[in-house]
Amino acid sequence: MTGLLLRLGGPLQSWGTHSTWTERDTHPYPTRSGLIGLIAAAGGHSRTMDPDRFSPLRFLVRIDRPGTHLVDFHTVGGGRPPKQTVPTAKGGYRQEGTGTLVSNRHHLSDAVFTVAVTSSDGTMLTETEQALRRPYWAGYLGRRACPPDTPFLITAVDDPHIWLHQRLPLARPTPYEESVTVEFVAEHPPDEPTGWTDNVADDPRDFTPDHRSYRSRPAYRYRRVLPAGLCGGYGTDYLDALSTALEEAA
Numbered sequence: 001m002t003g004l005l006l007r008l009g010g011p012l013q014s015w016g017t018h019s020t021w022t023e024r025d026t027h028p029y030p031t032r033s034g035l036i037g038l039i040a041a042a043g044g045h046s047r048t049m050d051p052d053r054f055s056p057l058r059f060l061v062r063i064d065r066p067g068t069h070l071v072d073f074h075t076v077g078g079g080r081p082p083k084q085t086v087p088t089a090k091g092g093y094r095q096e097g098t099g100t101l102v103s104n105r106h107h108l109s110d111a112v113f114t115v116a117v118t119s120s121d122g123t124m125l126t127e128t129e130q131a132l133r134r135p136y137w138a139g140y141l142g143r144r145a146c147p148p149d150t151p152f153l154i155t156a157v158d159d160p161h162i163w164l165h166q167r168l169p170l171a172r173p174t175p176y177e178e179s180v181t182v183e184f185v186a187e188h189p190p191d192e193p194t195g196w197t198d199n200v201a202d203d204p205r206d207f208t209p210d211h212r213s214y215r216s217r218p219a220y221r222y223r224r225v226l227p228a229g230l231c232g233g234y235g236t237d238y239l240d241a242l243s244t245a246l247e248e249a250a
Contacts, residue, residue, distance in 0.1 A: 003118035003160035004129055005168060010149045012107045013067070013141035017202050026069070026106040026142065029061050029185050030113055031202035033214060034142050039128050040207075044136030051204035056121040057128065061185040062164045064171040067111025076101045107146070112171040116160035129156055151239075155246060165224060167249065169232030169241040179225050186220045195222030 008030055015027040015034045036054045087093060119125040132139075132153045140146050157163050170182065184190075203215040232241030 001118050001160070002122075002125065002156060002158055003116050004125070004132070004156050005154040005160055005163060006115040006117060006132075007112065007151055007154055007171070008115060008141055008148060009065075009112040009171060010141050010146060012109055012146045013111050014105065014107045014146055015142040016106075017200060022101075022103045024103060024105040026108055027200070027202075028066060028069075028108070029063055030059075030115065030142070031200065032059060032187070032217065033202040033204040035059055035115065035117075036204055037207065038139045038141075039131060041137040042135035042139055043127065043131035047207040047209060049207070051207055054124070056119045056124050058118045058187050060116040060118075060161055060164060060187070062114040062116075062168075062170075063183045063185070064112040064114055065110065066183075067108035070107050070109050072105040072107060074103045074105045076103075114154075114164060114168060114171070116164050118160060129153070151242070154242070157249070165226070166230075167245055168230075169238060169245055170226070170230050171234070171238050172231050173233050174231040175228055178228050180228055180231060181223050182226050183221060183223050186222070187217070189220050190222045192222070195220060197221070 013026070013030075014024070015029065015031045016025050017027050017031055018025050033051075036051055036057065039054065039057070040049065040051070117125070117128065119128070139148060139152070141148055154168075164184070170180070172180070198219040198221060199216055200219045201214045201216045203217045205213045205215055232238040
């Protein structure tokens with residue numbers, strides 16, 4: 001099956017699933033709603049569009065580097081005159097001494113995920129590739145403050161799942177051991193009944209800001225032992241390994 005290979009890397013990522021007003025969480029891997037939102041933004045779709053139009057898309061996530069979990073103590077509106085603080089839901093302003101909004105914003109630092117995007121709808125996959133190559137709106141990794149670095153859209157290939165399991169370099173340094181254990185997150189059960197299953201409320205029903213809602217879906221997590229030679233390292237070393245892999249497959 002033809003599909004796309006994406007690399008999601010950057011200084012910070014944040015894939016929230018249970019965010020509240022003051023506690024903005026992050027999932028340990030990209031969410032389905034976050035990936036669909038990224039693709040929808042690239043295609044120029046507004047938040048009022050029906051997310052179900054992207055239901056044919058399927059994602060397989062490889063966790064190249066899980067990153068480091070960090071929490072940003074975030075404040076908004078502090079030290080400003082009353083009429084310059086954060087407005088209330090009723091359209092007014094907060095009383096003196098209550099103008100500062102405090103929140104904890106969770107992020108993944110220095111994480112890298114490689115994603116195989118497939119679809120039973122060839123037209124949808126073509127539209128997705130065109131949108132990611134020439135995005136209408138810039139994409140981000142869960143939050144607008146988290147832009148991706150490059151390479152982002154790697155390429156289109158015939159067997160994206162085989163690429164993730166056997167060919168595509170890992171964005172991590174080569175260990176002293178002969179093999180590495182790598183974690184994957186799939187939307188369908190793996191061929192081998194190993195690993196465990198998360199129940200994640202990240203299948204979007206509505207992106208409208210005042211009516212956001214999500215369905216729960218199973219996320220199948222499993223591990224594979226891959227050869228250490230698949231590790232491409234950091235920076236230019238990784239880019240060289242990626243270029244070599246693509247050239248050999250051409």
